[in-house]
Amino acid sequence: MQNEETAAPGVETSAETPATPTRKRPKPGERRVQILQALAAMLEQPGAERVTTAALAARLEVSEAALYRHFASKAQMFEGLIDFIEQSVFTLVNQILEREGATGAQQAARILTLLVQFAERNPGMTRVMVGDALVYENERLQQRMNQFFDKIESTLRQVLRGAASAEGSATPSVDAQVRAAALTAFVVGQLQRFARSGFRRAPSEHLEATIALIV
Numbered sequence: 001m002q003n004e005e006t007a008a009p010g011v012e013t014s015a016e017t018p019a020t021p022t023r024k025r026p027k028p029g030e031r032r033v034q035i036l037q038a039l040a041a042m043l044e045q046p047g048a049e050r051v052t053t054a055a056l057a058a059r060l061e062v063s064e065a066a067l068y069r070h071f072a073s074k075a076q077m078f079e080g081l082i083d084f085i086e087q088s089v090f091t092l093v094n095q096i097l098e099r100e101g102a103t104g105a106q107q108a109a110r111i112l113t114l115l116v117q118f119a120e121r122n123p124g125m126t127r128v129m130v131g132d133a134l135v136y137e138n139e140r141l142q143q144r145m146n147q148f149f150d151k152i153e154s155t156l157r158q159v160l161r162g163a164a165s166a167e168g169s170a171t172p173s174v175d176a177q178v179r180a181a182a183l184t185a186f187v188v189g190q191l192q193r194f195a196r197s198g199f200r201r202a203p204s205e206h207l208e209a210t211i212a213l214i215v
Contacts (some may be wrong), residue, residue: 036080
């Protein structure tokens with residue numbers, strides 16, 4: 001009598017136990033990206049305490065030693081996040097500056113909007129930008145973020161100097177310096193409120209109307 005149970009076409013039947021699938025090894029550089037993505041995701045958790053390498057390794061299901069094969073220290077991991085922030089933001093800032101036909105005030109408004117939108121889309125990065133995630137880390141990390149905002153302020157000062165001159169200011173450099181400092185303080189404050197509210201208070205709240213008042 002013919003056996004009614006037949007194998008599907010093209011599928012071999014065997015009494016042997018199928019081999020356990022092996023985990024695919026990440027490509028060179030891919031694991032570094034995965035580590036940074038996991039770190040950023042952990043920083044997005046409202047009220048998250050200091051991220052430890054043990055917790056980060058557990059999230060990735062690897063050993064702490066595996067993390068240190070890609071980064072010499074946790075500080076270097078944070079530097080990787082800061083590199084991403086700098087490259088992402090200043091690439092777009094340069095595009096704003098290169099766009100023809102915009103006034104200095106319009107460029108300043110677009111830079112502020114860019115910073116707020118970047119923070120809103122990357123909550124974990126926001127905690128790095130305002131220093132909340134760096135409190136117990138290497139001091140040079142906070143210095144780098146300070147330099148980041150110093151560069152933003154310098155850029156705003158540059159674009160606002162022309163605007164002050166166009167308005168007939170007798171001291172365009174001084175006026176631009178004061179306005180750039182105030183605008184930088186405003187955007188830092190928006191980001192701090194966003195982070196400390198557990199990401200509930202969106203930094204873009206009333207942004208357009210506020211920028212129209214202060215720029």
